[in-house]
Amino acid sequence: xxxxxxxxxxxxxxxxxxxxxxxxxxxxxxxxxxxxxxxxxxxxxxxxxxxxxxxxxxxxxxxxxxxxxxxxxxxxxxxxxxxxxxxxx
Numbered sequence: 392x393x394x395x396x397x398x399x400x401x402x403x404x405x406x407x408x409x410x411x412x413x414x415x416x417x418x419x420x421x422x423x424x425x426x427x428x429x430x431x432x433x434x435x436x437x438x439x440x441x442x443x444x445x446x447x448x449x450x451x452x453x454x455x456x457x458x459x460x461x462x463x464x465x466x467x468x469x470x471x472x473x474x475x476x477x478x479x480x
Contacts, residue, residue, distance in 0.1 A: 409454065418451035427459050 401410040411419065422439060424432040439446075439453050446453050 414452055418449060420446060420451050420453045421456055422453070423456045425458060427457060432457075 397411070399410070399412040401408050403409075420439075422435065424435055426432060436455065439455075443453065
């Protein structure tokens with residue numbers, strides 16, 4: 392839903408609390424996946440990774456949202472900021 396405004400929210404994340412309003416003025420791309428280390432999640436994450444430079448050029452922040460717990464063995468989180476340029480996470 393490009394350009395759609397959503398209500399502010401805050402959720403626990405790997406780097407602390409993620410609060411949408413703190414990213415105001417910057418495009419935020421939220422993508423949802425059911426579980427880390429599954430074929431669908433891996434494929435979807437790879438597509439965002441492959442397009443990362445285009446998102447970065449547009450000034451967009453890519454955020455993956457999962458139902459996995461913050462203490463998941465795969466370091467997954469309900470909200471994870473993806474920085475494909477510097478991390479393979």
